[in-house]
Amino acid sequence: MDVDRRRLRRRVPTPPDLAGGAPLSPGRGSGAGILLGALPLAYVGWFLVWPLVAILGRGLVPRGHVQLGPMVDVVANAATRHVVVFTIAQAALSTVVTLAVGLPAAWALHRWQWRGARVARALSLVPFVLPTIVMAAAWEALLGPGGPLASWTLVPSLTAIVLAHACFNIAVVVRVVGASWSRLDPRAEDAARALGASSFTVLRTVTLPALIRPLVAAAAIVYLFCFTSFGVVLTLGGISRNTIETQIYRLTTQQLALDRAGALVVVQLLAVLLTLAVAGRAERRGARFAIRSAAARRRPDGAADRVAIAVALVPAAALVAVPFCTLVARSVSASFAGYRTLGATSDVLGTSPLDALRHSLAVAAVATAIALAVGGAASFALAGPRRRVPVLDAVVLLPLGVSAVSVGYGFLIALDRPIDLRASWWIVPLAHATVAIPFVVRLVVPALRGIDPKTREAAAVLGAPPRTVRRTVDLPIARRAFVTAAGFAAAISLGEFGATAFIARAGAPTAPLAIYQLLGRPGTANVQSAYALAAVLAAAVTVIMLAGERLEGTL
């Protein structure tokens, strides 16, 4: 499920939009400009395209010549069909539940301005940046053995998976739909009401049609997140409930069936691309309604409004707050036993949970630096003249269509050449950076494109060569986006699980991996350590994200 952080809330403009605005550097393409395009191309080529080619080779050309046999076997296999059906069913169910809980919350948070609404809006985004494994741990803490709701015996179950998915995808719905909802011109609804429509009719005939684009966009994102979900399914689904992602993992690591795993990766890739295409079509069909540039939120008027807002918020708030409060409560139980043993070497991990956290922080720092450098260079090249690096746009955003598990699997089978990186410390930050780069690009490119080209031209006329324009105009103006991108890249790396599960060396787990391994072993001590580490990791991610915001605020 780590894939989800990679998909941004906003759709990136299609390539024709790149034509807008003047070139970053007027005149001929400078050497630096070509380098800006070449660096990301080389990186994505080495750390994504090459692994993907290797996967396709495993799936389609296993013994030196094209063989559709393994592919056909996998697709025709009843067990595979079961996995695919389960993947689609749980994703669809999760999407429906997320929308059912998230839409009222979006309405309450973004349509109204009440005391504390601003804080609640900020809080509603927190689950989205938390590591998926922390999410899984929180639901395990609530529903699993020893938890307050253990008697419901919901772990392992489809219900637990769906609840966990809904829990952090609510943030997507609130963010994507709420942003549009808050800016919807209320006068259209007022007009309908004046024409005799009841509240429900207004919702059905005016409000929802106006929100069709963000609704479809949010539903598509949530569906894809759940479709490629890994950590949650692995933890809460048990052995018998497998999605394509977990099946790839099990085939690779437990059954060593690399051919079948490769074929499944291809199936997964096609399914993701199909979903993106269908969602894109549906979204384009939706009407574009008149929206305001600024939010038009209403103040609640009377008790009826307040009750409606509260009723709309309770399910979402409960779904998010209850598991996390349980996680924190269980992590501090037995007088902080879980925290007191964080520094001790664990038999399960071969190292201490604290070392795993240190490892994660070091990896996150390096991965963030790489993602910012490569993603930043790609952003400058993409926001520049259109034809300089024609395929860059597609290539840089390619990781969005590839699940984290596919990245990990590809790293595992492909990165022995040209340099064998598989046993290197660097392979984990490299994988995390690969996952984070499209995210950086999606945050930074709009910021760079948003800079008035005339500002750059003014700098050029005043004597600044292209390099200086980037340093003195683009970077300072887009600083907010870079800071946000750095925060997200760090959060992605700290929470990355799907790819890491394949490539982390034994005895050197990252924090999410350590949590997963501790949760999977019997023993109160292990579970308490897992909850403590999950709580610390959640706090670390939240602090890093808030620090990014804070840093930006004070600068």
Place this chain on the structure above:
Amino acid sequence: MTLTLRAVEVELGGRPVVCGVDLDIGAGETVAVLGPSGAGKTTLLRAVAGLTPIAAGAMQLDGQDLAAVPTHRRNFGLMFQDHALFPHRDVAGNVAYGLERQGVDRAARRSRVGELLDAVGLDGYQSRRIDTLSGGEQQRVALARALAPRPRLMLFDEPFGALDRLRREQLVADVRALLARTGVPALVVTHDHDEAFALASSVAVLRAGRIVQQSSPADLWRAPADEWTARFVGHGDAVDGIVGGASLLDGHRDVATPWGDVPVPSGAAPGAVRVVLRSDALSIARPDAHARRDSMPTLVGTILDATFRGGRTVARVRLGSGPPVAVVTDDAVTPGETVQLGCDPDAVLLYRSGAPQPASTSLDAEPVAGDENAQ
């Protein structure tokens, strides 16, 4: 400093937008390029700045070929309509930007910034944030920023379009004074003839990428080169007319138009013409003032409406079967009133007939040049 453009052509997206423009700007001279939106003005200006490459022709500053000089080495000053100030720098930081690029040291920068801000009337604004400034103040900062590095040439793109009339007149006066004091040659592009006339000693009219006329503001207004230019600088609609033979009595000639018989200069050749009445051609002839030139034919029209503008009354008058004509008068007029009009033959503009002039009715749509702002 002399800027010379010879047969300059600029293409945008494969379409010619500027076609064979010749232009000279001498030291201390300010030339305005005046044209409707879409005529290619901004593209021409961007080409001079080096922001858009030229497809053909030559561009020289004091004999130095500019084609090979990238924008950042030209040392020109450019002022955009929407300022394009650096939002992340304060006022002083904006004005100092060009000086930093020239490697001017901090102390010298500070004094030059102070000097410029003083010159544009913003002394003491050094540490103000850009977003706290009014539109006029931002425009002044943009002017100071452009002038600070002592540019070899100043370029203005619709410089004052966004300002209200009062600020605009004040700023135009200030800019004139600054340009005169520094002796920097300047190129102004604008669609507003008042702006062009106020700033420039010479105005070039650009239409669909070509310069149709270049002359002093007074000559441009008095004798527009063609029917389209006449309409563009604010004169009336053109109609077809036939110039008749000279009168046997006093030798004056008339042109027969839908408005009636209008006197023309005595040198006019007989035949078919297009006729434009300059906006000062007609005057309302009151019966008591009538005797002055009794040989002058009198036109009779009906007042359609009247607008009070600039201390005088501008009346629209129905005259014969022609399009309504504008008459400026100091007297009060009433819609529906019948008036007699005198006509100054020297203010009747005659153009060659025959060539179709569709643009005379669509000043703001130039299909040839397209949208010059779509870079």
